[in-house]
Amino acid sequence: METWQLLEYAAWGVSALLGLFMVIDWLKTDTTYSEDVLTSSREGELEAMTEEHKI
Amino acid sequence: MANTDITSKEMDGMGPHGTVVGLLRVLGPAHVWALGVGIVLVGEYMGWNFAVGKGGAYAALIACWFAGILYTCVAMIDSEVTSTVAAAGGQYTQAKHIVGPLMAFNVGLYLTFAYTMLEAANAITAGYLISxxxxxxxxxxxxxxxxxIIMVIMFLxxxxxxxxxxxxxxxxxxxxxxxxxxxxxxxxxSGILGGGIMQHAALMEGHELPYGWIGVLAAMHFGLWYYLGIEGTTQAAEEVRSPARALPFGTLAGIMTLLIAATLTWYVCSGILPWEYLGDGVDGAVAPLFSAxxxxxxxxxxxxxxxxxxxxTLASANGCINDASRAWFAMGRDKYLPGWFGAVHPKYRTPYRSIIFLVPIALIFAxxxxxxxxxxxSILSxxxxxxxMPLNVILFRKKWPLNSIKRGYEHPFHPLPAIVLLCLCGITFFAVFLGYGTQLIAMIGFYIVVSLWFHFWRYRFVNxxxxFTMPWPKPQGY
Structure with missing residues (x-):
């Protein structure tokens, strides 16, 4: 088998592993933390803190 | 699992608005530069040379510089507004605060489509290069x-x-x-180090403007390719340590880098490759710098x-994933899209659901x-x-004049850059219409349909x- 054919298989394998990593981690994260925590991000925190410091 | 328990009773959250898990502020001006220039630089390596095919080498140079003016205006305007509205989503967030929800929804979609399509195009190109x-x-x-192609998208x-x-x-x-x-x-x-091989005079003689000035106009479409994506620096706004400093610094250094790179690219390629070969990006010079x-x-x-x-190519795809996911995330956070997309990973502090969601879409297109x-x-979006952008900055200056909010950067000669940008956009729309009229009309039709959907259905779910979280004074006239 030629090197480039091996590289093709390696690329399929690496893609599958990386995809699997993301999906497993995603499911693990979603089941470990509550939705309120995960979606608690709000914009403008830095600006609001700067404002508070002035006060 | 995270190393620290972020749900601990002892921790009272990250910020006054109640953020428990937010994006991480770790970036500096060099990262902003890398994001902007990284997305664009592939356009110097391939794509810009279609402008030569449309109007000859000189037309490509004129397009390069006119598009350079267009993007310098973009970079200056962006630097002022984003250093003030420093939040993920970039232009989407600007539109939300300055224009209104419907504009914001549309801009959010422009951003996501422009970057996801560009990511797909880059992955296709990477596959081709490996072959x-x-x-x-x-x-x-x-x-x-x-x-x-799949590995590039999955790895990035x-x-x-x-x-x-x-x-x-x-x-x-x-x-x-x-x-x-x-x-x-x-x-x-060029002869600076060793012997020069440039043949500008011989290669261009008799082919100065082979299709006249209409060729110059048509070249504007691909002239954008030299700089398309520099505005992506704004998506890093919520992750830079000092938005007021890093965003203008990184963005303006980025546009200067690109003006130099674009001009050098044109000079080298048009001095080595015949314009007929250079202008054919399919059967001729696919990657003109490599051919040179x-x-x-x-x-x-x-x-x-x-x-x-x-x-x-990889840098461009990488930056596109970063930017598309931030725009999608910001829209989810405000419930312009399902709030599920507004989640941040508690350990990696990235918008992980938006990143994963856009992977299959990029794969389908790639x-x-x-x-x-x-x-x-991508170009049309x-x-x-x-x-x-020009409408946005004119409204911004009108509603919040210079003495009302402190800016990280104030762009000079207002409203001249906004007017120049608007005029150049008009010219480029006409240039695009000449070559891709059907796609232009189809895409505007698409955005009209989704706008109607947003107005009559989705808007009821918006937060x-x-x-509106910026601690700004009331806009003038309200």
């Missing part, structure tokens, strides 16, 4: 490009998933190498520019759509976004009260 390497190394068979999505600092540091390194490669090619072929390096006779330059081409259509959709 070229295979044939150069003597592989006789037909290389299956699909596993390499994984990198983005794992954290923004590593993602943009990676971009900084590969973008810098790709930029240095252009400089080295220029120095080696091949004609230089130096193996070292061939390798350097080959690596530069691949790195520029594996199932023709490259030129994907690129055109970008162009709609640039048309929004109307909490979406």
């Amino acid at each position: 070229v390497v295979a044939s150069m190394t003597g592989y006789a068979g037909e290389l299956d490009q699909r596993p390499f 999505a994984w990198l983005n998933y794992r954290g923004v600092l590593a993602t943009l540091t990676f971009n900084l390194v590969i973008t810098a190498i790709a930029f240095v490669a252009i400089i080295v090619l220029f120095l080696s072929t 390096a091949q004609l230089s006779g130096s193996n070292a330059l061939v390798w350097l520019l080959g690596i530069g081409t691949l790195f520029a 594996l199932g759509a023709p490259l030129d259509q994907v690129i055109t959709f 970008g162009l709609l976004e640039y048309t929004f 109307r009260g909490t979406q």
